[in-house]
Amino acid sequence: MxxxxxxxxxxxxxxxDDEDAVDAVCARVAATTGVPHDEVAHTWWRDYCALADDAQGSSYRRLRDLARDSLGRTVAALAPGHRGLDLDELVAPMYAYWSTxxxxxxxxxxxxxxxxxxxxxxxxxxxxxxxxxxxxxxxxxxxxxxxxxxxxxxxxxxxxxxxxxxxxxxxxxxxxxxxxxxxxxxxxxxxxxxxxxxxxxxxxxxxxxxxxxxxxxxxxxxxxxxxxxxxxxxxxxxxxxxx
Known part of the structure; x- marks a missing residue:
């Protein structure tokens, strides 16, 4: 047919795609927390996918919210108690890229x-x-x-x-x-x-x-x-x- x-x-x-912006976020988290870059990237992707899988229908959440919240979950898991990162500042360049x-x-x-x-x-x-x-x-x-x-x-x-x-x-x-x-x-x-x-x-x-x-x-x-x-x-x- x-x-x-x-x-x-x-x-x-x-x-x-936004891989450069994502990579920059991971590099910033790694440099600040001491967690290896690849571990940050892998964990963030895993946490994002878990949230996205649940964000369907009446439980839908915007991509911007999923990206920020999954990053917060990643930082909390890999560097518990760490307070040297501003999530909104971290994801801002990624948000900007999505529209440009x-x-x-x-x-x-x-x-x-x-x-x-x-x-x-x-x-x-x-x-x-x-x-x-x-x-x-x-x-x-x-x-x-x-x-x-x-x-x-x-x-x-x-x-x-x-x-x-x-x-x-x-x-x-x-x-x-x-x-x-x-x-x-x-x-x-x-x-x-x-x-x-x-x-x-x-x-x-x-x-x-x-x-x-x-x-x-x-x-x-x-x-x-x-x-x-x-x-x-x-x-x-x-x-x-x-x-």
Whole structure:
């Protein structure tokens, strides 16, 4: 079945992710507390994921709140009693980046004339995505975690994006850089998945497997332009599309 619409992740796919801002926070915590940087990063990610998993539906909480509170939990666990860190000051540059991210040039080219209708699907707060799109001059339908009151890979964000496009799971593909959030979430919803592997990570051999892999959004455009007129089964699942 041809792809008639695209669900598209934003951070890490259309724009650079916040890894530099996150790394700076971890470095600051490590320097102040003496806890190794990697331990801070691992624990913070674990604590964030635990909070995000619980922040669904009536228990939804904004990304900014989850980021700050999970960092507080991390500091309390790794350096109990330490009082030399101001959480609000620590996360402020990360918050700022979410509304002023740096775009990938190939993404802007792709979105200037996409082969099929696009709906963004992003785990971010409404105001930050709106500011980002305005800054980049992009006018696209979008589903945020704040709007769906859920975080990927949970189904609500995918379902709302399908509703906005007026299409069903069989009609679309979802593209993103995260095997956990994007590929797992799309696969679970019966949506074909495209892993945007910008950094050349090794292809997975188990767990969530993408339908296709592309190196960037230029490759995604090639894939979609081929699929507009031909069934997607004509392309080899899991392959990097160069045609």
């Amino acid at each position: 041809a792809i008639r619409g695209l669900l598209l992740d934003f951070y890490g796919t259309v724009v650079h 991210p740096d775009p990938y040039p190939d993404a802007l080219t792709f979105l200037a004339d996409p082969p099929v209708p696009v709906c963004l699907v992003s785990d971010v707060d409404d105001a930050d995505l709106a500011a980002s799109l305005d800054r980049l001059g992009l006018d696209l339908p979008a589903v945020t975690s704040e709007r769906s009151r859920a975080y990927k890979p949970a189904a609500p964000s995918f379902d709302l994006a399908l509703e906005l496009l007026g299409l069903g799971p069989d009609d679309v593909a979802h593209a993103g850089d995260s095997l956990t959030s994007d590929v797992t979430g799309a696969n679970a919803r019966g949506i074909r998945s495209v892993w945007v592997n910008r950094t050349g990570r090794p292809a997975p051999t188990r767990g969530p497997l993408p339908t296709w892999t592309v190196p960037d959004l230029a490759g995604l455009g090639d894939l979609l332009r081929g699929d507009v007129a031909a069934p997607v089964t004509a392309l080899r699942p899991g392959a990097v599309s160069t045609t």
